[in-house]
Amino acid sequence: MAHAVCPAERARMLDNPLRSLLVRPHRLLNPYIKPGMTVLDVGCGPGFFITLLAELVGPSGHVIAADLQQEMLDIVREKLKRDNISGRVSLHKTHADSLDLTGSGYIDFTIAFHMVHEVQNPDTFFSEVYTVLKPGGLFLVSEPRGHVKKNEFDEEIVLAKKAGFTIMSDNYSLREFQVILHKA
Numbered sequence: 001m002a003h004a005v006c007p008a009e010r011a012r013m014l015d016n017p018l019r020s021l022l023v024r025p026h027r028l029l030n031p032y033i034k035p036g037m038t039v040l041d042v043g044c045g046p047g048f049f050i051t052l053l054a055e056l057v058g059p060s061g062h063v064i065a066a067d068l069q070q071e072m073l074d075i076v077r078e079k080l081k082r083d084n085i086s087g088r089v090s091l092h093k094t095h096a097d098s099l100d101l102t103g104s105g106y107i108d109f110t111i112a113f114h115m116v117h118e119v120q121n122p123d124t125f126f127s128e129v130y131t132v133l134k135p136g137g138l139f140l141v142s143e144p145r146g147h148v149k150k151n152e153f154d155e156e157i158v159l160a161k162k163a164g165f166t167i168m169s170d171n172y173s174l175r176e177f178q179v180i181l182h183k184a
């Protein structure tokens with residue numbers, strides 16, 4: 001069963017400089033994201049990764065910041081104005097039972113950071129991400145160990161594989177269960 005959705009009142013806890021010291025977003029994302037790419041940050045929350053993603057894709061790239069909660073997207077919108085990156089980022093409101101993204105095979109890289117455990121129907125979720133990724137596209141899934149049990153993460157991976165993904169690499173640290181999934 002899905003965990004409760006993290007409320008927008010906790011946005012400050014998700015987007016602060018101290019968290020950057022723990023997550024080290026540049027080290028995490030820089031190896032995978034190149035200028036010109038289209039990147040989906042699904043469950044983007046208040047946009048902890050958004051400015052960095054916009055910098056990494058550069059002026060010819062595009063970032064889709066997607067979240068279930070309009071309040072989170074409103075916070076991201078303010079951040080885009082502040083950081084002057086509105087032109088590279090579009091906001092997308094999902095639904096609880098569907099990402100509601102149209103088209104297929106146009107995303108190079110997707111990140112779902114600390115969000116899959118909140119998804120009501122992970123089966124559909126992994127299939128939808130698989131559909132929108134380009135062949136050869138990558139999907140970074142990271143779950144917090146303090147919050148998500150190993151068997152829950154293993155179940156997520158079973159569903160990811162059922163959707164068609166293979167595991168390119170994994171990194172289980174003290175704080176994270178993390179995998180890079182690959183669409184052939």
Ligand SMILES: C[S@@+](CC[C@H](N)C(=O)[O-])C[C@H]1O[C@@H](n2cnc3c(N)ncnc32)[C@H](O)[C@@H]1O
Nearest residue numbers: 006014043044045048067068069094113115118
């Ligand atoms: C714990 S927060 C993490 C936010 C962000 N990824 C980060 O690490 O700062 C989880 C986010 O996932 C969003 N979420 C939950 N279920 C979702 C779904 N089915 N589609 C899109 N977003 C969802 C929530 O609204 C919340 O903003």
